[in-house]
Amino acid sequence: DTEVTQTPKHLVMGMTNKKSLKCEQHMGHRAMYWYKQKAKKPPELMFVYSYEKLSINESVPSRFSPECPNSSLLNLHLHALQPEDSALYLCASSQGETGIPGRELFFGEGSRLTVL
C-alpha cells in the first residue's frame, strides 16, 4: 500500500466553524507533513511530525492545530479561519525521521478548503 489518504476531499466552512482535516498512511513512514498550496503556487510547508512528535512548525497561525494520534494518522484542526486560508491542504509522508535528507515524499490528493 503506497497511498496517503486524505479526507475530506472538499470542505467549505464559515469563519466561526471548527473542522478537521484527516490524513492516513500505512506505509510505516515515521515522518508526516502538512503543506498548504494556493492556486498556481508551490506547496508551502506548515508542520512536520517525526516519530509522532512535532518537529517543525513553520510559524503557522494558531488557528491551525496539528495532531498526530499515532504513526499512521495526522490531523489538522481548523478554527476561526480567514477567507485567505482557502487553499489546497496536502498531507505527505516519508520514511524515517526528517533529519535524513533525500527522502522521497508521498503525497495525498489533498483537501480543498474554502473559507466563507
Add this chain to the structure above:
Amino acid sequence: SQQGEEDPQALSIQEGENATMNCSYKTSINNLQWYRQNSGRGLVHLILIRSNEREKHSGRLRVTLDTSKKSSSLLITASRAADTASYFCATDFSGYSTLTFGKGTMLLVSP
C-alpha cells in the same frame, strides 16, 4: 529566499516533442527532486538526484544537475498529452532537513 526557481513558468508543446524545464537554486543542497502535479491533485515524485551525481535517467525522463551553476534540468522526451501537468523541483538544503519546492513549470502538451 531558498526557494528554487523554475524556468520557464509555462511551456506549450506538441505531442512527440521534447520538453525541457530548468531549476535554479541559491544555496548548497544535499539532493534535488522533481515532482509532478496534475491540476488540483497531489504531487507525485518523479526522480531524485544527489549532489554528487550529474545525470540520471528514468524512462522518458532525464535529469541533470550542475552544482557549480546551482541548476538542474528535467527533460521529458517524446512527450504525450498525459504529461500535461505542473512540474516542481524540490531541494534539501544543507543543514535543513525538509524539502523546499520551486515555483513550478506548467507544461501543456497538445495532441
